[in-house]
Amino acid sequence: MLGLALDLLIAALVIGVALWTVRTRDDFAAIVGFVAYGLLLTLAWARLAAYDVALTEAAIGGGVTGVILLRASIRLKPVATARKPIGARILVGLLCAAISAALAAVVLLPMTPAPSLAIEVRTHLASTGLGNPIAGVLMAYRALDTFLETVVVLLALFGVWSLTPDAAWGGRPAMAVPAAAFGPLPLFGRLLIPVGIVIGVYIVWVGADAPGGKFQGATILAAMWILAMMAGLTQAPSIGRWRLRLLLAAGPIVFLAIGLAGIPLAGAFLAYPEALAKPLILLIEVALTLSIAATLGLLVAGPPDVTPGVEP
Amino acid sequence: MSLATLDAATLYGLMGAVLVGIGLYGIVLHDVFIRRLLAFNLLGGGVFILFGVIARRGAGAGFPGDPVPQALVITGVVVAFCATALAITLIERLAAKDEASDGDDHS
Amino acid sequence: MTALVALFSTAAIGAGIIFFLAGTVGLIRFPDGLTRLHALTKADNLGLGLIVIGLLPLSSSVGMALKLVVIWALVQFAGATVAQLIARVARSTERGE
Numbered sequence: 001m002l003g004l005a006l007d008l009l010i011a012a013l014v015i016g017v018a019l020w021t022v023r024t025r026d027d028f029a030a031i032v033g034f035v036a037y038g039l040l041l042t043l044a045w046a047r048l049a050a051y052d053v054a055l056t057e058a059a060i061g062g063g064v065t066g067v068i069l070l071r072a073s074i075r076l077k078p079v080a081t082a083r084k085p086i087g088a089r090i091l092v093g094l095l096c097a098a099i100s101a102a103l104a105a106v107v108l109l110p111m112t113p114a115p116s117l118a119i120e121v122r123t124h125l126a127s128t129g130l131g132n133p134i135a136g137v138l139m140a141y142r143a144l145d146t147f148l149e150t151v152v153v154l155l156a157l158f159g160v161w162s163l164t165p166d167a168a169w170g171g172r173p174a175m176a177v178p179a180a181a182f183g184p185l186p187l188f189g190r191l192l193i194p195v196g197i198v199i200g201v202y203i204v205w206v207g208a209d210a211p212g213g214k215f216q217g218a219t220i221l222a223a224m225w226i227l228a229m230m231a232g233l234t235q236a237p238s239i240g241r242w243r244l245r246l247l248l249a250a251g252p253i254v255f256l257a258i259g260l261a262g263i264p265l266a267g268a269f270l271a272y273p274e275a276l277a278k279p280l281i282l283l284i285e286v287a288l289t290l291s292i293a294a295t296l297g298l299l300v301a302g303p304p305d306v307t308p309g310v311e312p
Numbered sequence: 313m314s315l316a317t318l319d320a321a322t323l324y325g326l327m328g329a330v331l332v333g334i335g336l337y338g339i340v341l342h343d344v345f346i347r348r349l350l351a352f353n354l355l356g357g358g359v360f361i362l363f364g365v366i367a368r369r370g371a372g373a374g375f376p377g378d379p380v381p382q383a384l385v386i387t388g389v390v391v392a393f394c395a396t397a398l399a400i401t402l403i404e405r406l407a408a409k410d411e412a413s414d415g416d417d418h419s
Numbered sequence: 420m421t422a423l424v425a426l427f428s429t430a431a432i433g434a435g436i437i438f439f440l441a442g443t444v445g446l447i448r449f450p451d452g453l454t455r456l457h458a459l460t461k462a463d464n465l466g467l468g469l470i471v472i473g474l475l476p477l478s479s480s481v482g483m484a485l486k487l488v489v490i491w492a493l494v495q496f497a498g499a500t501v502a503q504l505i506a507r508v509a510r511s512t513e514r515g516e
Binding site for chain 1 (some may be wrong): 314315316318319320321322323324325326327328329330331332333334335336337338340341342343344346347350351353354357360361362364365366367368369370371372373374375376377378379380382383384385386387389390391392393394395396397398400401402403404405407408411
C-alpha cells in the first residue's frame with residue numbers, strides 16, 4: 001500500500017513537471033523542467049524494476065540531453081510568441097486527451113497471459129556467458145539492433161558535422177566556458193575526472209552480470225570528457241584528425257568484423273561460436289564503449305566553430 | 313480480457329498514456345522549435361514507459377521484467393538522444409542563419 | 420539489536436528528510452539566488468549525509484556501504500562546485516544590474 005502511494009506520488013510529479021514544461025512561457029524554464037522530468041522518470045523506471053533502463057535514463061535522458069539543451073539555450077535567443085487562440089487549444093487538448101484515453105484503455109485491458117519472452121531469454125542466457133539478461137538480449141538475440149544503433153549514433157554525428165559553417169570545416173568545436181579558467185571548475189575537473197573514469201569503466205564491466213553496460217558506462221566516460229573540455233583542461237579535437245575518426249569508427253568496425261566472422265564460424269551473421277561467446281562479446285563491448293563515449297562527447301560539443309589554424 | 317489490477321505497472325502505464333497526450337499537445341501548439349523538440353521528447357518518455365509496463369507485466373523465469381522490451385528501450389533512449397542532438401544543431405544553425413540575414417536587412 | 424538498528428536508521432533517515440524539506444521550503448521561499456543556494460546546499464550536505472548514515476547499517480555488504488559513502492562524497496563535491504559557479508553568476512549579474 002505504501003509502495004503504491006509512492007508510485008502515485010512519482011507519477012503525479014512526472015505529469016506535473018511534464019505539464020509545466022509544455023505550458024511555461026520561458027524557454028529556459030522549459031529546459032530546466034525537462035531535465036527534472038528525465039530525473040523523475042528515472043525513479044519511475046527504478047519502481048518498474050528496470051534498473052538498466054533507469055541508469056540509461058539518468059545518464060542520457062537526464063544528463064547528457066540536459067547538457068546539450070543548455071548549450072542550445074545559450075546559443076538561441078528567446079523568441080516571443082503569442083499563445084494560440086483558446087478554441088485551437090481546447091480542440092487540440094481534446095484530441096490529445098482522446099489519444100491518451102485510448103492508450104489508457106490498452107493499459108487497463110491487458111492481454112492475458114501477458115506476452116513475454118522472459119522464459120526464452122532464461123533458457124538461452126547461459127550460452128552467452130553473461131549474467132545480465134539485458135546485456136544478453138542486446139549482444140546476442142537482438143545484436144542486429146544494437147549494431148544498427150551504434151551506426152545510428154555515428155550517423156547522427158555525421159549529421160551534426162555536416163552543419164559546420166564552411167569557414168570552420170576541419171576545425172574544432174569551442175567548448176570552454178569563458179569564465180572557467182579560474183575558480184572551482186578546473187579543480188572539480190581534475191579531481192572528479194579520474195574518479196569518474198573508474199566509475200564509467202566499472203559500470204561497463206559490471207554490466208555483464210548486473211545492471212549497467214556499455215551505453216551507461218560510455219555516457220559517464222563521455223561526461224568526463226565534456227567536463228574536461230568545459231573546464232578548459234583540454235580542447236575538443238579537430239574533426240579532421242585520422243586518429244579521432246578511427247576511434248569513432250572502431251566500435252562498429254569491430255562489431256561488423258566479428259559479425260561477419262560469425263557466418264563461416266557459427267553459421268549466421270552476428271552469431272558467436274559457443275566457446276568464444278563471452279570473450280567476443282567483451283571485445284565488442286570494449287570497442288563500442290570507446291567509440292560511443294567519443295561520439296557522445298562530440299555530439300554534445302556540436303559542430304566545429306573555430307576556424308582551423310586560428311586559435312581563439 | 314478483464315480489467316487490470318491497480319498495481320505499480322498499471323499506474324505507470326496510465327502515466328505513460330497521459331505523457332503521450334501532453335507531449336503531442338506541445339508538439340502541435342508550440343511555434344518555437346526547441347519547445348517542440350522538448351514536447352517530442354516528453355512524448356518519447358511516455359512511449360518508453362509504456363514499453364516498461366509491458367516488460368514489467370511480462371515478468372517471469374526469475375526476472376523482474378521481460379528483458380527484451382527493456383533492451384529495446386535502452387536502444388530507443390540512445391537513438392532518441394542522437395536525434396535530439398542532431399535536431400538541436402539544426403535549430404542552432406537555423407537561428408544563426410536567421411540572425412545573419414536579419415543583420416543584412418538592417419545594414 | 421535489529422530493533423535498535425532499525426530505530427537508528429529510521430531516526431537518521433527521518434532527520435535527513437526534515438533537512439530536505441527545510442531546504443526545499445527555503446528554495447521556494449527565500450528572496451534571492453544566494454540565500455536559495457544556501458538553503459539548497461544545506462539540504463544536499465546534511466540531508467543526504469543523514470540518509471546515507473541511516474542506510475549504512477541496512478546495507479548488505481561492506482562494498483555496498485562503501486558505495487553509499489562514495490555517492491555522498493561525490494554529491495558533496497559536485498554540489499559545492501555547482502554552488503560556487505551559480506553564486507559567481509548571481510553576483511556578477513547583481514553587479515551588472
